[in-house]
Amino acid sequence: MKMLVAAVTALTLITAAAQADIPPTLQPALAPLAGFLGSRHCSGSFLKSGKAISSTESFSADLSGHWLVMRHADEAPFAFDALELWGYDAQKKLFVAHLFDSSGGVREFTSPGWDGDRFVWTNLDTSTPRWDRFVFERQAGSAYRFTYAVTADGKTWTDVDSLSCIPAN
Numbered sequence: 001m002k003m004l005v006a007a008v009t010a011l012t013l014i015t016a017a018a019q020a021d022i023p024p025t026l027q028p029a030l031a032p033l034a035g036f037l038g039s040r041h042c043s044g045s046f047l048k049s050g051k052a053i054s055s056t057e058s059f060s061a062d063l064s065g066h067w068l069v070m071r072h073a074d075e076a077p078f079a080f081d082a083l084e085l086w087g088y089d090a091q092k093k094l095f096v097a098h099l100f101d102s103s104g105g106v107r108e109f110t111s112p113g114w115d116g117d118r119f120v121w122t123n124l125d126t127s128t129p130r131w132d133r134f135v136f137e138r139q140a141g142s143a144y145r146f147t148y149a150v151t152a153d154g155k156t157w158t159d160v161d162s163l164s165c166i167p168a169n
Helices: 002-020 028-036
Strands: 038-046 052-062 067-074 081-089 094-101 106-111 118-123 131-138 144-151 158-167
Touching (some): 028 067, 028 081, 052 158, 106 131
Antiparallel strands (some): 038 052, 038 158, 052 067, 067 081, 094 106, 106 118, 118 131, 144 158
């Protein structure tokens, strides 16, 4: 009997470990963002100075596929890192992103979704004097380009940096 209990326990642990290795799939509301899943290397520049910048970004499904977790890490000499949670607010019928950064910053963005090959996250928090947005543009395969922009009036946007991201090897 002890052998049977041990065998069943071992089989249960092996099955649980195998299931833990299966990444969750995205819930249907987040299906339009499935193309972001995976890791990429990004390179581009600060648009005003032309100075080169590079980073890595990775996306994975979490919490039963209700959230897409994005990790952004600048490469030296820069040090901006961010953890983002992308989801969908069914009441507002908007995508939502919560961004937590290495400077202690917390921002919330919304997006109506894809407009052709563009997906725009906009933060129009009226408690701050400057707002920002990220514009993602689909490229061939699972590559994309993103541009970070700021505005003081919510109408006239100034692009700050832009990076192209390709699947990491």
